[in-house]
Amino acid sequence: MNIFDYLFDSTKDLEKDFLLGSKETMSFKKLYNDSLKIASYLKKTIGENKNILLISPNSVFFLTAYLGVIKSGNICIPLNFVIEQSNLDYILNTTESTTVFIAKGLKRKLNFGNNIRLIDEDESLGIIDNQQLVEFNSDFNKNRVAEIIFTSGSTGEPKGVMLSHQNIIANTTSITDYLKLSSNDIMAVVIPFYYCYGLSLLHTHLKVGGSIVLNNSFMFLGTVINDLKNYKCTGFAGVPSHFQILLKKSQSFKTTEFPHLKYVTQAGGKLHTVFIKEFIDAFPTKKFYVMYGQTEATARLSYLPPNLVKTKTSSIGKAIPDVELKVINDKGKEAEINEEGELLARGENIMLGYYKDKIETRNTVKNGWLYTGDIAKIDEEGFIYLVARKKEIIKVGGKRVSPKEIEAVILSIEDVVDCTITGFDDDLLGEAIQATIVLRSKMDEDKIKEKILQECSKNLSLYKIPQKVIFKTSIEMSSTGKKLK
Structure with a gap:
């Protein structure tokens, strides 16, 4: 039918x-x-x-x-x-x-x-x-x-x-x-x-x-x-x-x-x-x-x-x-x-x-x-509880967002060496987006942040633009060489 x-x-x-x-x-x-x-x-x-x-x-x-x-x-x-x-x-x-x-x-x-x-x-x-x-x-x-x-x-x-x-x-x-x-x-x-x-x-x-x-x-x-x-x-x-x-x-x-x-x-x-x-x-x-x-x-x-x-x-x-x-x-x-x-x-x-x-x-x-x-996990009465997401997808206001899509936009900026996109708890959206940035060299973080957000605004929908941008001096990795999130 x-x-x-x-x-x-x-x-x-x-x-x-x-x-x-x-x-x-x-x-x-x-x-x-x-x-x-x-x-x-x-x-x-x-x-x-x-x-x-x-x-x-x-x-x-x-x-x-x-x-x-x-x-x-x-x-x-x-x-x-x-x-x-x-x-x-x-x-x-x-x-x-x-x-x-x-x-x-x-x-x-x-x-x-x-x-x-x-x-x-x-x-x-x-x-x-x-x-x-x-x-x-x-x-x-x-x-x-x-x-x-x-x-x-x-x-x-x-x-x-x-x-x-x-x-x-x-x-x-x-x-x-x-x-x-x-x-x-x-x-x-x-x-x-x-x-x-x-x-x-x-x-x-x-x-x-x-x-x-x-x-x-x-x-x-x-x-x-x-x-x-x-x-x-x-x-x-x-x-x-x-x-x-x-x-x-x-x-x-x-x-x-x-x-x-x-x-x-x-x-x-x-x-x-x-x-x-x-x-x-x-x-x-x-x-x-x-x-x-x-x-x-x-x-x-x-x-x-x-x-x-x-x-x-x-x-x-x-x-x-x-x-x-x-x-x-x-x-x-x-x-x-x-x-x-x-x-x-x-x-x-x-x-x-x-x-x-x-x-x-x-x-x-x-x-x-x-x-x-x-x-x-399932309790003794058969009720199911979600513990975590195995996949990296972030849900912003119910919309599914791929971190890699945002990372690709930010990494296109010449001064950016590394970018990690993660979600953080937000009272209104459920989850919001955070960008953790490693720069090529020490520079004015306010200026590069403005540049990053401008580039995101040009290439991404509004709900995919990071609400937080923080800077780190090096890429954090696990003992296996995987980037930590």
Whole structure:
């Protein structure tokens, strides 16, 4: 089954609004029909099994393009709309994409060359107005690739996570099950859809006949608070920095009544216990779901039931329905109680592999088990606790950042001999970035710091720019010759 047909199985004729908000609204029926028009156009003009990029903030345009691409039998590649040109060039070259759905406001900021077909909001509307529907094969292989989500790789180059139609169906079913979602649910969405967490909100609420409210202006906290109240949202989903900013930066959040809000979900990194406690103390009647997942697992792997948040506060809970989790030690054996080891996952939500990277795929998925790269332990009651990250990826406000990408930019400066990028705890972002620099010779550190930050600003997105720059006189190494972090 195509994921499109699964999602609209019982909702395609609903006149009810799926999308709510002050800027755009859209019913299930119109979203279904408009997406079919886009799918028909793509199937007729470019065929199937092509890689199609989608670069846009959350919007009606994103929804219709995303669903249309997937229904057409092509592969959707949603990208961060503040992507650096170098990463875009790499992805265009790697995927050999020749068609890009792109928001009008982004067209002048990025270069695509002459052989790329760009489809913006205006052209999309023209397709919807004029395209006749075509026939789609009902005998659809659910194990075909539906989308590729690019994440920061350990080498600095983005890695394309290939997710099948069945991966998305399986994870969506599991999430709607444990959250007990229904057509009465209304989710406030501040997480972008190019991120697997954001897409899971889209998939689950579309499936159950619920609604979503899009807010692309989280830093204007008043708009988030107003949306929760005005649209009678029953749910809110955030990464650690969202909760930390609401709790620490908003004057009124903790004292505002949200009579319709039933629950919140948190994933995308560890939210420190102090913030969880602060939230549940302020909102004792709201359910707080701590969740854990990876893009390689479509979205979700585990959750902690709200009734255990006070007693198992630092745990990521247990596996979601239809997923198995275990911890293996350094000897490759299943770990004992409270013994640390790598967390492994198995289920129909585990990715097909990394795009054009068989070696990394073999290193990450072995005998059907996803090696998460996270160090964990399991207590005597079966609850899982993350101890550390095996991989070096830093999560800034829920966004994955490769240290090597930043190091490469700073090391391009002539006076810099060495650069080490690490993460440090930050009350708002969860983690922030620190650059430790070794200079060629003694020089004015303030001037070189300014030069480093200027170079980062030119080549990196804002969230990848170091918040701390410190200087050392020599490279620190371990006894094996490895650079210490």
